[in-house]
Amino acid sequence: MTQAKARTLSLSKRGMSFETFMWLFTRLTALGMYAFILVGVIGALVMGARNQMTFIEVLRWALVTNPGHVAYTNVADIAPWESVFWRLVASGMFLTASSHGMHGVIVILDDYLGGISQRKWIRILNLAAYFIIAPIGLYVIWTA
Amino acid sequence: MGLNRNVSLKTALRYKGQGPFLTYILHRIGGMGMAIFITTHILATFLEGRGWKIGHIVNFVYVSPFFQAFFIFCVLFHAINGMRITILDLFPGLILHHRRAIMIEWILFIVLYGFAVVSIITTAIARLA
Numbered sequence: 607m608t609q610a611k612a613r614t615l616s617l618s619k620r621g622m623s624f625e626t627f628m629w630l631f632t633r634l635t636a637l638g639m640y641a642f643i644l645v646g647v648i649g650a651l652v653m654g655a656r657n658q659m660t661f662i663e664v665l666r667w668a669l670v671t672n673p674g675h676v677a678y679t680n681v682a683d684i685a686p687w688e689s690v691f692w693r694l695v696a697s698g699m700f701l702t703a704s705s706h707g708m709h710g711v712i713v714i715l716d717d718y719l720g721g722i723s724q725r726k727w728i729r730i731l732n733l734a735a736y737f738i739i740a741p742i743g744l745y746v747i748w749t750a
Numbered sequence: 751m752g753l754n755r756n757v758s759l760k761t762a763l764r765y766k767g768q769g770p771f772l773t774y775i776l777h778r779i780g781g782m783g784m785a786i787f788i789t790t791h792i793l794a795t796f797l798e799g800r801g802w803k804i805g806h807i808v809n810f811v812y813v814s815p816f817f818q819a820f821f822i823f824c825v826l827f828h829a830i831n832g833m834r835i836t837i838l839d840l841f842p843g844l845i846l847h848h849r850r851a852i853m854i855e856w857i858l859f860i861v862l863y864g865f866a867v868v869s870i871i872t873t874a875i876a877r878l879a
Contacts, residue, residue, distance in 0.1 A: 714778050
């Protein structure tokens, strides 16, 4: 049985509407998060996680490289884990994940809520929540 | 995002799309789970730092093995399924193999999630000792 060739359309032919831009934004932020997680895992291994942390503790650290995430582990010296570099990585991961997540929540709620005014309110409330939570998150990362 | 779509929650829940739909719906559950968790975890940590007991209580629940098992399910499934979606979207020629890609995704997820759950249990037991 022969398979049909997948039909593709280049981005120039498709045009860059707001929908296309957000579609691309979601994919690129996902790739960005994989990069942050990889940096977190490699950094943890370099700083001695192999002998001082379990798999789940390394995962928790890699998701957001906040020094508070190694508080309950067997890491003896926490100083390398709370450097400016790791707080910058944590901030980058947090802002990338939160903007990706905010858009994702809007897409999901859009699908299940019927009215146009409901959808507009969902967007307004999500954006408001994002601009409240983002500074609090950064404060937590930099003061932990 | 258009504002003209009109699919009710009832219609959406009745849709039967088999394997690909299962990954679609689990992706959404995982995403919503993480969004709720991260928001409340940030607020709880902020309040805990200010000396509010409620923050400590919420974070105490979050470090429990049962909650970690649920949260890691959300994270790993969303991350692995998201990687499949990104790869197929950025390389549309591969869409013809999407069912095989879903199969690979499940194998990867089961191995990693199984390893993570074992690690959650052994870490919890070690902390009790």
